[in-house]
Amino acid sequence: MKRRILLTGATAVAALALAACGANNNPTAPPAGGGGGSTGSAGGSGSITVGSADFSESQVLGEIYAGAIKAKGVSVTTKPNIGSRDVYIKALQDGSIDIVPEYTGSLLTFLKGTAPSQEPDAVYTALKSTLPAGLVVLDKSTAEDKNSMVVTKDTQTKYSLKSIADLAAHQADITVAAPPEFQTRQQGLVGLKSEYSFTPANFLPLKGAAIVNALKNGQAQAANIFSTDPSIPANGFVTLEDPKLLFGSDNVVPLVRKDKVNDTITAALNAVSAKIDTATLTDLVKQVDVDKKDASAVAKDFLSKNGLG
Amino acid sequence: MLINIGGWLTDPTHWTGPNGIPTRVLEHLLYAGISLLFSAVIAIPLGIVVGHSGRAKWTISIANSLRAVPSLGLLFAVALWLGPKIASSLAYVIPSVIVLVLLAVPPILSGTYAGIQGVDPAARDAAQGMGMRGGELLRKVELPCALPLLLSGIRGATLQVIATATIAASISLGGLGRYVIDGLSVSDYPEMASGAILVALLALAMDGILALVQRFAVSPGLSGKFRNTPGNRPVVSTTARGDAATEPASPTDRADDQREALV
Numbered sequence: 001m002k003r004r005i006l007l008t009g010a011t012a013v014a015a016l017a018l019a020a021c022g023a024n025n026n027p028t029a030p031p032a033g034g035g036g037g038s039t040g041s042a043g044g045s046g047s048i049t050v051g052s053a054d055f056s057e058s059q060v061l062g063e064i065y066a067g068a069i070k071a072k073g074v075s076v077t078t079k080p081n082i083g084s085r086d087v088y089i090k091a092l093q094d095g096s097i098d099i100v101p102e103y104t105g106s107l108l109t110f111l112k113g114t115a116p117s118q119e120p121d122a123v124y125t126a127l128k129s130t131l132p133a134g135l136v137v138l139d140k141s142t143a144e145d146k147n148s149m150v151v152t153k154d155t156q157t158k159y160s161l162k163s164i165a166d167l168a169a170h171q172a173d174i175t176v177a178a179p180p181e182f183q184t185r186q187q188g189l190v191g192l193k194s195e196y197s198f199t200p201a202n203f204l205p206l207k208g209a210a211i212v213n214a215l216k217n218g219q220a221q222a223a224n225i226f227s228t229d230p231s232i233p234a235n236g237f238v239t240l241e242d243p244k245l246l247f248g249s250d251n252v253v254p255l256v257r258k259d260k261v262n263d264t265i266t267a268a269l270n271a272v273s274a275k276i277d278t279a280t281l282t283d284l285v286k287q288v289d290v291d292k293k294d295a296s297a298v299a300k301d302f303l304s305k306n307g308l309g
Numbered sequence: 310m311l312i313n314i315g316g317w318l319t320d321p322t323h324w325t326g327p328n329g330i331p332t333r334v335l336e337h338l339l340y341a342g343i344s345l346l347f348s349a350v351i352a353i354p355l356g357i358v359v360g361h362s363g364r365a366k367w368t369i370s371i372a373n374s375l376r377a378v379p380s381l382g383l384l385f386a387v388a389l390w391l392g393p394k395i396a397s398s399l400a401y402v403i404p405s406v407i408v409l410v411l412l413a414v415p416p417i418l419s420g421t422y423a424g425i426q427g428v429d430p431a432a433r434d435a436a437q438g439m440g441m442r443g444g445e446l447l448r449k450v451e452l453p454c455a456l457p458l459l460l461s462g463i464r465g466a467t468l469q470v471i472a473t474a475t476i477a478a479s480i481s482l483g484g485l486g487r488y489v490i491d492g493l494s495v496s497d498y499p500e501m502a503s504g505a506i507l508v509a510l511l512a513l514a515m516d517g518i519l520a521l522v523q524r525f526a527v528s529p530g531l532s533g534k535f536r537n538t539p540g541n542r543p544v545v546s547t548t549a550r551g552d553a554a555t556e557p558a559s560p561t562d563r564a565d566d567q568r569e570a571l572v
Contacts, residue, residue, distance in 0.1 A: 205491065206481050214392070
């Protein structure tokens, strides 16, 4: 046991070292005009650098933030695909980037070490008071990327389902497909039973695309899929409401360096957050991951449709 | 770590219910048993025909080359293909059985083929001289003579199938692989290691049982147990090759043996 702790410690140290390396090696020095990424009009002192994490949803959001700010006449540079949270938070703190799209629940868990299972505003307030000095969050959007229970359109119509609570009445006919860990976690079968008195007739422990296929092909009637997964619009799946907030809250929110915040940027990003909900975000992710469009093109399209860019 | 595994294996809650060790062992044996049954039904008759006639030997080569197919990849491929066609858990059972059958057919087929092909021509001649024909010859002489190799083929197949049936858990089925996959998903290493140990123990136990079966099912004339009695040598050698023909004891050999035994 002791050895395991040591090993874990060593791994953590190694990970931190790597993360630090990543931050240092990243070409994320303050922009000096015509650096990497898509550049703005000029590289003046008022210039803003928008970063994003290493998955397409974050990159689309980053491009949207950048586009919305640019539309206000501020010069903007993007540094997409920086890495994981450890890396881009460091980049934010050392000033290599100024803005990054974040998630309220995940960021709070990262900073505090606990998984909050509360309603969106409570998580947002808790996050505000937990943020390290020098960093602020602007308005959160209603868009959430979190665990969710998803059913097919047919099942939804057949049982007229609206929320997860409606599953309990039909539990004898429902098989749930989810990752293996779903079976033992609070944000899983345990919580579904305690919060919604729902115990599925059968459980299929599967992974990734196999979960989507099981739902699509009828081996399962409900599945645990992330709320912005492109398979949801691609297959016409319906996400069930989670009134008891079993899966917590994880709203999209811009995380910004305090010294870069001004009225122009606040207004631009709050306008974006007001226009993004989970369905919109899911569709944006689908355009990038399924339709293989360029993240910046998808962002540009979204901004012009919503009169933001 | 070892203590953790011991603790996991001796925890009474892990011995009851649908996720208990007895249930998982039975599931595991069920998948393995069904697959071995199908494999035997396919491989033994085919092996007999090829061994007996000496024709279509390419089937053996093809079956052996199938051993190179990666089981896990094939499992996912078949599951992906069957998924849209069957809307029940059979969509996971059938791919698992197919993969395990493909794994078990080559050793059983090779064993049967080699066993039948290696039957001492002298024994066959003698049987024919006694008036045996076709089916009777096969049942009374060729199969018993081929039994040691046939059974070792089945033993090899069983060992491999029990070890590999673990992958059924990766497409949501039960069996002992559940502990490995579920343990991995929540970083419960004692659970993973216990699952692996149970698979190994089950495979060894089945191999031991089959070794006993082999010992009692094989004719004493072949197994060599006869040698304990001085003056008696097996009429047919256990070696599968054609060189068996040189070995059967001629009267002079026997006399030599007796002399040796006396000295």
